[in-house]
Amino acid sequence: MRPVTNRTAGTFSITFGGVTTSSLSATGAVGIKATSTGTLSIAPTTDFNGTIVISIKQITGTYNPTYVIKDNAGNNTLEIRSGLASLNNTFIGVNAGRYNTTGKYNSAQGYASLYSLTTGSYNTAQGYAAGRYLANGSTAHTTGDYGTYIGANTRAKEDGTTNETVIGSNAIGNGSNTVTIGSSAVTDNYFSGNVKASGTVTATQFKLSALNTAPASPTDTGTTGEIRIVDGFIYICVNTNTWKRCPIESW
Numbered sequence: 001m002r003p004v005t006n007r008t009a010g011t012f013s014i015t016f017g018g019v020t021t022s023s024l025s026a027t028g029a030v031g032i033k034a035t036s037t038g039t040l041s042i043a044p045t046t047d048f049n050g051t052i053v054i055s056i057k058q059i060t061g062t063y064n065p066t067y068v069i070k071d072n073a074g075n076n077t078l079e080i081r082s083g084l085a086s087l088n089n090t091f092i093g094v095n096a097g098r099y100n101t102t103g104k105y106n107s108a109q110g111y112a113s114l115y116s117l118t119t120g121s122y123n124t125a126q127g128y129a130a131g132r133y134l135a136n137g138s139t140a141h142t143t144g145d146y147g148t149y150i151g152a153n154t155r156a157k158e159d160g161t162t163n164e165t166v167i168g169s170n171a172i173g174n175g176s177n178t179v180t181i182g183s184s185a186v187t188d189n190y191f192s193g194n195v196k197a198s199g200t201v202t203a204t205q206f207k208l209s210a211l212n213t214a215p216a217s218p219t220d221t222g223t224t225g226e227i228r229i230v231d232g233f234i235y236i237c238v239n240t241n242t243w244k245r246c247p248i249e250s251w
Helices: none
Strands: 012-016 019-024 040-044 067-070 076-081 090-092 107-109 124-126 148-150 164-167 178-181 227-230 233-239 242-247
Touching: none
Parallel strands: 090 107, 107 124, 124 148, 148 164, 164 178
Antiparallel strands: 012 019, 012 040, 067 076, 076 090, 227 233, 233 242
């Protein structure tokens, strides 16, 4: 700030964020960096006759590591950040969790994982730059809760998401309460065993790897909702061990 203009007499003091600077008088730039959440107050002397001009800028400082291991050239190769006991964060890796301020119960492992997160809580990240950026790959991911980012360069869809899960290198999330597996480069997903869904399954195409086996009779063993497709018919189990069918015709 440039605190004084048109002054010919008197001085003043400024207290801001726990820091006090006294006897200010000369025109010029003076910078005060807050160290707490204390209020701003200005106290001029009774004979002060100038104009005080003040600007305040929010500055988010880096979160220094608690432990550092260096290589033989003096460069940091491992950093561990934990912060205040009341926050209960665990950040392992160079620049991991570097800008955290009030976020709590976060856990990140990997270079620059959750690097930009300042106030988000209950997040988990694993891998290089996991959870560092938003979808465009350059905008900082600063806030959001209960997110899980597993894989190098996994990204959140946007700031402020809740319960977003993103898995796989370069995968981009789809927002709050979603699970994303794999990036756009993934061509196939393989699962062993039955795949069960409690909600709606949406796809651009459904394809059977092979036609099914038709029920032997309308009372053959079956589970309600089971569907079998064979050459000529689609069979649907409408109740336990109760089947109905409709023909499939050529055109």
